Amino acid sequence: MSPSAVAAEPPAEGIAVALAEVSKSFAGRVVLDRLSLTVARGEIVSLLGPSGCGKSTTLRIVAGLEPADAGRVLRPTDGLGVVFQDPTLLPWATALDNVTLPFRLSGTVDGDTEARARRALALVGLEAAAGLFPRELSGGMRMRVAIARALVTRPQLLLMDEPFAALDEIARVALDEELLRLRRRQGFSVVFVTHSVPEAVHLSDRILVMAAGPGRIVAELPGCGAAAGDGDPRVTRDFAERCAMVSAALRRSL
Numbered sequence: 553m554s555p556s557a558v559a560a561e562p563p564a565e566g567i568a569v570a571l572a573e574v575s576k577s578f579a580g581r582v583v584l585d586r587l588s589l590t591v592a593r594g595e596i597v598s599l600l601g602p603s604g605c606g607k608s609t610t611l612r613i614v615a616g617l618e619p620a621d622a623g624r625v626l627r628p629t630d631g632l633g634v635v636f637q638d639p640t641l642l643p644w645a646t647a648l649d650n651v652t653l654p655f656r657l658s659g660t661v662d663g664d665t666e667a668r669a670r671r672a673l674a675l676v677g678l679e680a681a682a683g684l685f686p687r688e689l690s691g692g693m694r695m696r697v698a699i700a701r702a703l704v705t706r707p708q709l710l711l712m713d714e715p716f717a718a719l720d721e722i723a724r725v726a727l728d729e730e731l732l733r734l735r736r737r738q739g740f741s742v743v744f745v746t747h748s749v750p751e752a753v754h755l756s757d758r759i760l761v762m763a764a765g766p767g768r769i770v771a772e773l774p775g776c777g778a779a780a781g782d783g784d785p786r787v788t789r790d791f792a793e794r795c796a797m798v799s800a801a802l803r804r805s806l
């Protein structure tokens with residue numbers, strides 16, 4: 553961490569993450585300029601914006617993988633789960649062993665570890681695949697293992713960077729539904745980076761549209777996440793209208 557980097561602090565009650573006036577430069581080029589955002593406990597918030605506007609940098613600062621140069625970063629002190637586009641599973645380890653990895657990395661394996669990993673696999677519908685290796689799983693199943701690994705420690709906050717972008721449309725929508733179901737069940741918050749307007753609208757309670765040069769939030773719009781029920785919201789007129797509003801904000805951000 554550079555000497556000027558800001559340290560993270562725990563957020564206030566009811567808040568999952570807050571960035572206040574966060575700035576970040578790479579080699580003298582300002583990538584984020586006094587960016588502020590707040591995510592409430594249990595909320596799903598998507599970051600949407602043109603390529604290079606700083607979505608991943610924002611997520612990496614929240615994750616603590618990148619230091620901010622200025623501003624305040626408030627995030628949970630008791631761990632968070634991170635899922636990237638590449639599920640980054642260990643190819644030589646079974647699905648079960650991949651899910652136990654966070655405990656092995658932190659040296660906290662105990663008599664309950666395997667049962668917790670099996671429960672996390674069951675949460676994503678993969679209890680029967682515990683003994684399979686990544687090469688024996690489809691792309692969607694590998695991503696489910698990565699989600700189980702991110703959730704196995706029961707984090708309050710999940711950070712996801714285009715996690716379903718490499719999947720086909722059917723697998724992607726199924727995982728969007730899965731994530732909403734898991735959130736209803738476990739109550740975690742999500743910061744979700746995506747390039748897909750329908751995905752952002754489907755999943756999110758709120759959508760933050762970013763613009764580049766330097767990266768900042770230029771619009772905030774409601775998604776369907778909070779209203780998600782059993783039916784498919786993507787076929788409703790309300791869904792189409794929300795998508796049109798987000799697309800218009802995205803066009804204005806260019």
Ligand SMILES: Nc1ncnc2c1ncn2[C@@H]1O[C@H](COP(=O)(O)OP(=O)(O)OP(=O)(O)O)[C@@H](O)[C@H]1O
Pocket residue numbers: 578579583601602603604605606607608609610
């Ligand atoms: N470690 C780094 N060193 C130098 N420049 C970086 C670094 N990380 C990101 N950048 C630059 O910061 C800018 C924002 O990158 P970032 O990956 O956050 O954008 P993004 O909105 O997530 O893009 P995309 O949608 O294409 O994934 C880009 O110009 C990128 O080249």
